[in-house]
Amino acid sequence: MERESPSAALSIRRVLPASPQEVFEFWTKPELLIRWLSPYSGNADCQAEIEARVGGRIRLLMRGEDRECAIQGQYVEFDPPVRLAFTWAGPATDHAESLVTVELHAIAGGTELTLLHERLPNAQSRDNHAAGWAVIFDRLNEAVAR
Numbered sequence: 001m002e003r004e005s006p007s008a009a010l011s012i013r014r015v016l017p018a019s020p021q022e023v024f025e026f027w028t029k030p031e032l033l034i035r036w037l038s039p040y041s042g043n044a045d046c047q048a049e050i051e052a053r054v055g056g057r058i059r060l061l062m063r064g065e066d067r068e069c070a071i072q073g074q075y076v077e078f079d080p081p082v083r084l085a086f087t088w089a090g091p092a093t094d095h096a097e098s099l100v101t102v103e104l105h106a107i108a109g110g111t112e113l114t115l116l117h118e119r120l121p122n123a124q125s126r127d128n129h130a131a132g133w134a135v136i137f138d139r140l141n142e143a144v145a146r
Contacts, residue, residue, distance in 0.1 A: 008119075008120040008121065008122055008123055008125060008126040009116065009117060009119070009120060010116075010117050010120070010126050010129060010130045010133070011114065011116050012114070012115045012117075012130070012133055012134070012137065013112060013113065013115075014137050014140075014141065015107065015109075015110055015111070015112050015113075016110050016111050016113055016141055016144050016145075017109065017110045017141075017144060017145050018110055018111060018144040018145075019081075019106065019110070019111060020081040020082060020104040020105065020106050020111045021080070021081040022111075022144060023081070023104050023111045023140075023144060024080050024082075024084070024104060025081075026140060026143060026144060027102060028050060028080075028084065029050075029052075030048040030049065030050050032143070033046065033048045033050065033060075034046045034047065034048050035139075035143045036136065036139035036140045036142070036143040037062065037136060037139075037140075038062045038063070038064070038135075038136065038139065039062065039064075039069075039131070039133070039135045039136055040062065040063065040064025040065070040067070040135075041064065041065070041135075042064065042065060044139055045062065045064070046060060046061065046062045046063070047060070047061040048060050048061075051075070052075070052078065053075060053078055054075055054076065054077065054078045055074065055075065056074065056075045056078075057072070057073070057074055057075075058071075058072065058073045058074065058075065058086050059071070059072050060072075069090055069091060069092065070091075071088055071090040072089055073086045073087035073088045073089060073097070073100075074087050076099070081104060082103065082104050082105070083101070083103050083104070084101075084102050085099060085100065085101040085102070086099075086100055087099055087100075088100045088117070092125055092128055092129060092132075093120060093121055093125060094121050094125075096119075096121055097119065098117060098118060098119040098120050099116075099117070099118045099119050100115065100117050100118075101115070101116045101117075101118070102115050103116075113137075115133060115137075117129055117133065
């Protein structure tokens, strides 16, 4: 993958029908994370190992019908229930570390979630991640609404 810019980034905002604490738990408890963290069609199929603390590791294996994606990273910020940030490296980042920051703000009827995914290797990686995060956030919305 050709590196165009070390600063390609995307930002996504969603409103979820749950409290910031509940949403934060969906990001930091493996038994909840595996219910929704997959960009592939069909049922979410994700394995997760999480050490939910600054310096802790995160390892994900997301599977689709004909593909899979292994992600690894490390938590760099952990401030429940309002903010967490972790590095994110895998095939779609050419195994270079990108940075995912999640901020949660209480609003009437739920939580506004803002995700910033920075340090992506190029515009194609940014666009691919934007499509993947869109599917993932639809799944997250369904999971927290249950």
